[in-house]
Amino acid sequence: MKKCIGACILFFAFMGAYAQALSDRATISVITCGPFQGELYSAFGHNAIRVYDPDQNIDAVFNYGVFDFDQPHFYLNFARGYLFYKLAAYDYRRFQSSYIYYNRFLHAQELNLTPEQKQKLFDYLMWNRKPENETYRYDYFYNNCATKIRDVVVTALGKDVTFDGSYIKTDYTIRQLTDLYLGHQPWGDLGIDICLGLPMDKKASPYEYMFLPDYIESGFDHATIQQNGTTVPLVKAKVNVYDARPEEIPGGLPHPLYVFGTLALLCIAITAWDFKRGKPSTWLDGTLLTVTGLLGFLLFFLWFFTDHQAAAKNFNLLWALPSNLVAAIALFRRPMWLKKYFLGLAILSALLLLTWPILPQQLHTSLIPIVIAILIRAFTQYKLWKK
Template identity: 40%
Template sequence: MRSHLKKLFIIYPFIYSFIFLANAQEYQISLLTCDPGDQLYSAFGHSAIRVLDRVNNQDLVFNYGTFDFNTPFFYVKFTQRTLDYMLSVSTYERFLYEYNYYQRNVREQVLDLNPEQARQLVQFLQVNYLPENRFYRYDFFYDNCATRIRDAFESILGKKLDWNEEVNPENKTFRNLIDEYVYPLPWADFGIDLALGAVIDVNAKEREKQFLPDYMEAAFARAIIVGDGPNRPLVKSSHVVLEFPERESAMELFNPYFVWWILALGVMVLTFLGFKKKRLFKGFDIILFSVLGLLGLLIVLLWFFTFHSQTKYNWNILWAFPGHLFLAFALLRNNIKSWVKKYLLFALILANIALIFWIFGWQSFHASIVPLLLVILLRTNFLYYNWEKFKTLEKE
């Protein structure tokens, strides 16, 4: 009997070690980080979770960044933030095929999860992939393909996940973070700055920066797992999966800075000629204030009639004001009403207030609007101080 017990005590550790190693190799969990693409929807990069299931011989990628272009009223829903994104699953091979086709770099961080943590994460993803759970209401800053992954690991690891944040990180606003990625797309950069309000001009916390895949990759590289034996890095190993030559990102000549400054110079010449010839060229002002008024309507729609939290308190409305449409319509008439002169002064004051908001940092505007503000100030001044001449010319 004693000899059998002795053999059992000798064999048991080996049996236990074999079972532990077998379980440890059941799942390998990785974070995949993909570099930005050329289109706006891919300009910020992408994140996904790779699950290598050695028991069932499956190599899958769980992707929270999927949406359906065929959704009815796709662009309306996207604008209103009523478009649902979903969790999709594909093979690792198929996932890489797409990024290889578009020549976008992909990096992998293999995570050092214990068998139970890996199993819980896979179960979490499987439950999320159920038809009733896979859809979610996308939010660019707070609920996207990257933050969903971060939240999944926080849910599974709880207090055992220490992000090990930098003591003195560089302060960056949400707008600063976006600008890092849209600089090669100047018109998209202009449109984003036009559409998003002052709420994104606040410093993002280190955890909040993880809405961008590159920043989440860096956060995973710093993170450690605590309270689960000796402290260990969350990332066990890292390697490059796909790598392509770096692309040049020179800004195109046709960009907001160039276009608006050319416009401003043209308006200066037009105004100078009008002063010399005693003409106001109101046709230009009708077009100018019509465009500004339409932009103002768009800002109002995004501010008050969508579910986007980032489009609130958008002080671009100070220079792109919807009321400018009334001015444009008034200038179309032969008999100009007396209130038009008062409105010109009002528009002039609004443009100056916009500059004050910018100077004091209450909202950061796109730098290319400087010539637009100059155009507004110049034309409102010119029309206001030449009001009597304007009326006389209209009677003639």
């Protein structure tokens, strides 16, 4: 989904149309833009609304995926989950050319609206783009630049619009729906799975599928609208504005499973050497505890001190324990309680591995080698403990 664009330009011709009525030849379309694997945020695609009226010299796109880096306390608000996006309106051709440049498909669904319904929707969009109305509280899954398209149409046209989700036959969770788009971005997928907790593992309703642009498109395909007592399809016509060429997937780091698997094998080899010489490699354990402890503090912060609702109840805190950071510091003085801590850590890691498939939260499989490494090193410290 499109997270940020450059400066948004609204041409004077369109500004002049602010108070004008649309002509009979006006069309309003939902635009769906394909994914782009060059960036994590663009891997999901994007949606917007196009208003085209040749008689009024209007060809504008209404884009709910814009945010302002210059807003007060932007980075602090971003970290705390107070994300504010806004609606921007500007020349459609500029919007279209930017997506074609990055080889992202463009699909247009012309909405099957009466002149009165078109005017209602257009008036709402124009009201929404006023400075006092343009900002909205962003949520990754429930109020984003895709769901806003659906919600705007429902708000403007009311109960006349009905979305029928019976065409969806899958039973995906929100996490599984997200994973569908990140097959070529394994490290991004891993980061999302680590930072976001149990709320991502709820079964998504067909209506909730529409946090993804592709499901906005299919949702509108299966929607209907009332016109003079008659139910008609909401989409009048579909046009493939641009068909993307096969995308060359950019190279990157090796898959995290290979990286962490290699780390686990290294820990096993060092452990064998430690038992042979009768002394643990404390430098390795200190590093492992520090990294997982810092990550644990991050996950704890996201859960309890931010408004990122999807980061709550995170089961990754079972292996990324914030207390590991305290244990890493204590390694320098080796108090006696630390031996019991390592025993508890080894038991917790073993239980986590045994219950991995049945946990209510789906943990990323690439993390299994990390938990194995923690188990092995905690057991090593416990068995080879020396004051």
